Amino acid sequence: MSFKIVEQATPRLNRCELSVPGSSPKLFEKAAAGDADVIFLDLEDAVAPDDKADARKNIIQALNDIDWGNKTMSVRINGLDTHYMYRDVVDVVEQGGERLDLIMIPKVGTAADVYAVDMMVTQIETAIGRKKRIGFEMIIETALGMQNIHEIAAASPRNESLHFGVADYAASTKARTTQIGGPNPAYAVLTDPDDAGGREVHWGDMWHYAIARMVVAARANGLRPIDGPFGDFSDDDGYKAQANRAAVLGCEGKWAIHPKQIPLANEVYTPSAAEVDKAKRILAAMDEAQKAGKGAVALDGRLIDIASIRQAEALVKQAELIG
Ligand code: GLV
Numbered sequence: 001m002s003f004k005i006v007e008q009a010t011p012r013l014n015r016c017e018l019s020v021p022g023s024s025p026k027l028f029e030k031a032a033a034g035d036a037d038v039i040f041l042d043l044e045d046a047v048a049p050d051d052k053a054d055a056r057k058n059i060i061q062a063l064n065d066i067d068w069g070n071k072t073m074s075v076r077i078n079g080l081d082t083h084y085m086y087r088d089v090v091d092v093v094e095q096g097g098e099r100l101d102l103i104m105i106p107k108v109g110t111a112a113d114v115y116a117v118d119m120m121v122t123q124i125e126t127a128i129g130r131k132k133r134i135g136f137e138m139i140i141e142t143a144l145g146m147q148n149i150h151e152i153a154a155a156s157p158r159n160e161s162l163h164f165g166v167a168d169y170a171a172s173t174k175a176r177t178t179q180i181g182g183p184n185p186a187y188a189v190l191t192d193p194d195d196a197g198g199r200e201v202h203w204g205d206m207w208h209y210a211i212a213r214m215v216v217a218a219r220a221n222g223l224r225p226i227d228g229p230f231g232d233f234s235d236d237d238g239y240k241a242q243a244n245r246a247a248v249l250g251c252e253g254k255w256a257i258h259p260k261q262i263p264l265a266n267e268v269y270t271p272s273a274a275e276v277d278k279a280k281r282i283l284a285a286m287d288e289a290q291k292a293g294k295g296a297v298a299l300d301g302r303l304i305d306i307a308s309i310r311q312a313e314a315l316v317k318q319a320e321l322i323g
Pocket residue numbers: 106139141164165166167168169228229
């Protein structure tokens with residue numbers, strides 16, 4: 001281990017993060033009764049400019065009045081380049097009450113963006129005597145944000161998670177796609193011809209670099225990496241494939257832009273009983289090995305060593321949080 005200890009953000013379940021437009025209060029009760037770990041009430045892109053003021057009021061009322069159970073509650077404010085953002089922060093933090101856990105900052109481009117929101121939130125929290133510190137979720141969804149992701153991730157002790165906003169990221173990088181998330185058949189390679197001259201098309205994941213980079217920046221700063229939206233809510237298999245490949249790289253959860261996607265994210269991001277059992281067996285085997293003065297042993301015909309303990313502990317800890 002490095003001499004530098006990476007402090008971990010407040011631990012929270014974040015398997016599924018449901019987005020709910022602040023301009024649609026009729027959806028709030030259903031969201032509160034659902035199974036998403038985190039809900040973000042949106043003031044940004046799901047809300048038309050003329051509806052921003054009403055959406056703010058709806059959100060403030062809902063944070064105070066609705067029973068959100070044990071969900072983590074977040075509000076996505078507008079970007080720092082708009083004139084809505086300061087009023088979002090002032091009104092929501094002043095009037096949202098202690099039920100507000102997180103603020104989601106979209107289109108973060110530099111560490112100074114985080115600093116600016118931190119300064120505002122800190123002043124308001126102090127002025128109103130809030131008991132609980134509000135945390136930050138940051139959407140990485142521009143080329144600038146992806147370039148500066150490491151400084152952004154380290155910019156505030158309020159930071160809890162990084163989110164990959166694939167739709168805006170595609171727009172910002174001028175990537176060739178018009179759908180929200182998912183693969184593009186043009187991002188593929190051809191195998192060399194086989195003996196009969198046949199060639200196969202192997203699709204690639206055009207978002208691999210972005211997600212892998214986000215995972216590194218998040219984990220190096222003790223934050224949760226979360227995969228963003230998948231727009232085709234009639235394609236369950238497509239959603240699960242996207243969720244799985246992000247989970248494999250280290251993401252802890254994925255957005256749902258429709259309630260249909262909540263159970264899919266929960267399924268992918270809840271370790272299976274078999275995985276938890278295997279992790280526990282690894283811990284038991286390594287315990288025995290260490291008592292016998294060994295650093296590595298074989299389990300089920302495979303090598304396990306001290307690094308396996310850390311992997312297994314992370315999985316068991318996640319299962320305990322869910323349980
Ligand atoms: C989310 O905000 C996205 O742009 O994908």
